[in-house]
Amino acid sequence: GENVEQHPSTLSVQEGDSAVIKCTYSDSASNYFPWYKQELGKRPQLIIDIRSNVGEKKDQRIAVTLNKTAKHFSLHITETQPEDSAVYFCAASKVTGFQKLVFGTGTRLLVSP
Amino acid sequence: GAGVSQSPRYKVAKRGQDVALRCDPISGHVSLFWYQQALGQGPEFLTYFQNEAQLDKSGLPSDRFFAERPEGSVSTLKIQRTQQEDSAVYLCASSLRLAGAVDEQYFGPGTRLTVT
Numbered sequence: 001g002e003n004v005e006q007h008p009s010t011l012s013v014q015e016g017d018s019a020v021i022k023c024t025y026s027d028s029a030s031n032y033f034p035w036y037k038q039e040l041g042k043r044p045q046l047i048i049d050i051r052s053n054v055g056e057k058k059d060q061r062i063a064v065t066l067n068k069t070a071k072h073f074s075l076h077i078t079e080t081q082p083e084d085s086a087v088y089f090c091a092a093s094k095v096t097g098f099q100k101l102v103f104g105t106g107t108r109l110l111v112s113p
Numbered sequence: 114g115a116g117v118s119q120s121p122r123y124k125v126a127k128r129g130q131d132v133a134l135r136c137d138p139i140s141g142h143v144s145l146f147w148y149q150q151a152l153g154q155g156p157e158f159l160t161y162f163q164n165e166a167q168l169d170k171s172g173l174p175s176d177r178f179f180a181e182r183p184e185g186s187v188s189t190l191k192i193q194r195t196q197q198e199d200s201a202v203y204l205c206a207s208s209l210r211l212a213g214a215v216d217e218q219y220f221g222p223g224t225r226l227t228v229t
Contacts, residue, residue, distance in 0.1 A: 106155050
């Protein structure tokens with residue numbers, strides 16, 4: 001089955017810096033890659049996703065890149081703000097079928113003012 | 114509109130007790146998922162329903178775990194004879210299930226289960 005690895009487990013940056021979180025997946029049939037943000041004690045919320053027919057997607061300060069050949073994808077946050085502090089999870093699934101999500105282990109991002 | 118809701122938000126059970134966790138998905142959502150999130154880990158898939166049909170239960174850790182969705186809306190996850198290793202946050206998610214489209218999963222706030 002699918003296995004998703006995520007690095008780093010913890011990331012500390014200064015406000016205004018960029019942050020990059022990386023994930024690798026094992027199943028070449030996976031073709032949908034969402035990223036979730038989870039604040040302490042709250043529900044995971046989708047912040048951006050990408051399908052395997054594109055290599056990059058941007059939404060304001062957030063971007064995701066995908067390298068299908070290498071089976072890795074990354075989340076990029078620019079101009080970080082303290083409210084970006086949270087745990088970020090990557091996930092992988094197939095668009096066909098019922099889209100069971102396989103999650104990475106999470107990255108705790110701390111943005112210091 | 115209302116999102117996915119779960120109850121109770123917190124549950125403390127003595128080892129050996131049975132518990133029932135409830136999920137109210139977004140109205141009209143066909144797909145419903147249960148995930149288990151251990152402390153410091155990502156959510157792990159437990160089971161999936163399409164309407165009232167349980168199409169995949171491959172992630173349920175043991176036969177002490179049972180889930181149902183009898184009318185295709187509200188779902189209940191039941192854990193019998195709870196063990197300490199069952200302590201986790203149990204997340205429910207629902208999605209619209211548009212054929213051939215990417216299907217965003219909306220998560221509930223979770224139920225934090227602590228087995229003492």
